[in-house]
Amino acid sequence: MKRTGFAKADCPVARALDAIGDWWSLLIVRDAFDGLRRFGDFQKNLGIAKGMLTARLRTLVELGVLEQVAASDGSAYQEYVLTKRGHDLFPIVVSLRQWGEAHLYARGEPHSVLLDPAGQAVGQLVLPSKGGKPLVWSDTKVKKVAVRKR
């Protein structure tokens, strides 16, 4: 049966996952953050089937995460670049990176690292509060919206 969708959910987490929560979209976006722009670059770097890549790029463009522009090298080809909406995915990619670094590597196992302008590893993402102390899960609660009748 058709995969369950959450495009109409009241929860933004569900909608976000519906849009970009598949196996490939965020890896394509990660590669775009790393500077990849061409179809063939994504395809070679990810090892993704070309049909899959075509479909994913199309939905990312439809979502407004990527846009197709004329190639920067003057050739007649197209390139895919991140839009504003795509750049806003940065915290998602960073949070995934930080969780992966913390929990998915053995001691001493090498992995890529995100550096700040000075070449230092970046710190942890924080959720600021008025008081200055970062909020953690137990500080927060979700306000649900009223269920709308149809």
Next chain:
Amino acid sequence: MKRTGFAKADCPVARALDAIGDWWSLLIVRDAFDGLRRFGDFQKNLGIAKGMLTARLRTLVELGVLEQVAASDGSAYQEYVLTKRGHDLFPIVVSLRQWGEAHLYARGEPHSVLLDPAGQAVGQLVLPSKGGKPLVWSDTKVKKVAVRKR
């Protein structure tokens, strides 16, 4: 063919997506953050097929994101609760929420909201820098690790 895996990737983003980047895992985790604990609660709230839920809960337990504990109400049943590793997923869920809120709702369309202890909507996740100004994508670069020969 079998879905491509990234469990051995050098990139923590890829490993994280390999572990929890499917259609259901993060929604289950979101529900766990919202206080759900029982198989039936997850199943009813998500509308997920029971077989899928069984499989997802099993892999989340194997990953150490959830653990099974005796039910808190004294019954003979089990409950699933977040571990430390599970709680560390909070920034991922929050970043998805914030992107969804910003880009996936029409003006005025209602959605659930994350509140701080004072009942105020929380602020944006930030990536702190030494200088105090939050880092954005264009400030950062990824240091790749040397490709290891096998």
Next chain:
DNA sequence: CGAACTGGTCTTAAAATAGGACTAGACAGT
């Protein structure tokens, strides 16, 4: 005790994915 609830397993049909063959247009070398 019997009924309903809980937490699953198993089966089946439909959809998504991986992988590769194939193709049209662009480009580079001769």
Next chain:
DNA sequence: ACTGTCTAGTCCTATTTTAAGACCAGTTCG
């Protein structure tokens, strides 16, 4: 201008994954 290669796809097929529901054993409720 001709040939070969590169680019960016499309299309096809085999396999895997998912959705949905039937079924079932142990637990709790009345």
